Amino acid sequence: MHQFTPNWFALNMGTGILFLMLAQFPIPVPGIESLTRVLFWADIGFYVVFSILFVSRFVFFRHDAFRLLDHPVQSMFLGAIPMGLAPIINGAVDFYGHSHIAVHAAFDLWIVDAALSLIIGWLVPFYMFTRQEHAFERMTGVWLLPIVPAEVAAASAGTIGPHLSAQIEQFVVTIGYALWAISVPLAFGILAILFLRLVLHKLPHRDMAVSTWLALGPIGTGSLGLLLLGNASTRAFAGTGLSSIFAMAQGIGLLGGLFLWGVGIWWLGMATLITLRYLKEGLPFNMGWWGFTFPLGVYTAATFALGSETRFAIFEWFGALLTVVLTFFWTLVTTRTLQGMWTGQLFVAPCLLSPETGLPMFDPPPVTLDDELRV
Template structure:
């Protein structure tokens, strides 16, 4: 039986805001990718229950995005010293890239709601509003990528032994924005060529840098073994660039094969589309390999030590979800029943994982144990240590009696 002293102490609202992190945006990312899988589920697509569930998940994600953004702004207004502390932290700082990825995820579902469910009566204006938000997201993604890579090189200390999959987070928004741009390009009546060109640039650049990190991470695994239990769930992250990058390439291939695009006398659109499909197939195959290897690492880690709940659990959903989305798209494109059933299995697995994490998150939010920022905790410990040192120094100063100098 638990004693009263062993129960966790609930944090007040100000403390919760202080211990808020950018990783909370992964809730929006995970919920949006589940909404995409529900919308594209093999059975019941376009039905009323499918529509209702997709829209419910979308509005829940939108509400979470607004609340998380408000809490993040309030955190750095109330506690401005946390900004520099966050940038110096080699892990927490990387999750700032989750914000533009959450924004693109919302644009994806808003586009689905607009195209399939008549979300807006002013269709053209709403579509270009989404396009404008996408451009804003692209600018933010580029700034975060260059800014965080600069901070990682100049403000933080890294080693191969401590390298994790989180190191690729700064460039992952490029790949997510690339897929969103591909979806918008197929819906835009004009400016679609510019959108698909920017999407291709973002996707190729993001995939190139992501695979540099994956190569270094694989070397780290071979030399030093699997990561610690606290970072083992991050092993799913490489599925993100593989799944989302492959999905983006398929959208580019679909666009080039259905639109009359002039790429010049030396380049054939059909040839580029074929190359894009082959690259997407390669990424899907690599994703299956990495999924199997990650499950083996997590199984071995869980057998030795239980992985405690943290907001990092949500980091599993988006990478596996985009991998499932690529599988569904590949099955529909090839009209392959086998790949379609694999996509259905993936989709159900991701949905069950989402339910599991939600069930874990609700009580953690209620008792405030989910609000835990390592950089804020470290800053508090440094202040406490400084205060204690000052108190000790003051206590060692000899007291001088008032009459000692006049005797």
């Protein structure tokens, strides 16, 4: 509990996007539907356990827990908390959309998810600006983590909107566009700076090798959000005074989604090349390996969405290929994570380690009356 860090929620992100993509897999596979349901409920179980551990750390070890906000890397993973919740919300409506209880629960959770995304999207950059120590040459893709949750929530708005009443759907879609606008421009600003950092200072240390894949996250989710919100808004505002304006949203969503998807092709190829380069040095396992899963998964989701919109088979088959790669990554990372959990080597909070010695840095216990009397 004392050593629990928010990067464990990356497990929810990776598992969640996997069961969502397996549910869209275009090739019939025996047992795949049952597997998606098992992964869905397992993901919920992990999220509940992780949430309890995370909250308990702030309740029982409050002072040490707040050091998380000062850590220039660990604090970024706070963004994994709302992003880990988003696939559960989407899965609830995709798998159980016929149930009013599931839909209402998904809507309530989406409100929480959107609120957390905004809070983290403001809080972590504020600490970056005022408390944390950063350097341009040490910048990596993890800077995206507190920014991207808002656009993930925006994509979820396009998923749950059609399952809600007309008035609530209009509200959700409108907020979804605002969340998209809050996140995507900032994320692309970070990507531009990241490109320059890689040119000037080359690749980061191999411990951060997987962070290159994180660039696919805002690109894939940005594309997916435009596609889903475009469809949802056209339907939500049909017959209203805004119908003429939102009638264009589907076309804009398709074109914008396709443009962003094309940008993702470049980052996908570059991330692959960089990973192959790192393999020569050997990649030490850490929880950052979950970065192989969610960014690739949301890009796969955008690929499937483009296939659904354009009816081009190439998108469907490419999405199927990416799903196979995603399944391989998830299996590999899950196996290594379970091994790390068993040995206990993954239960270390870097924010509690001294930067000079690498040893635990805990505050001494308060002096009690008995201690004073013994002195």
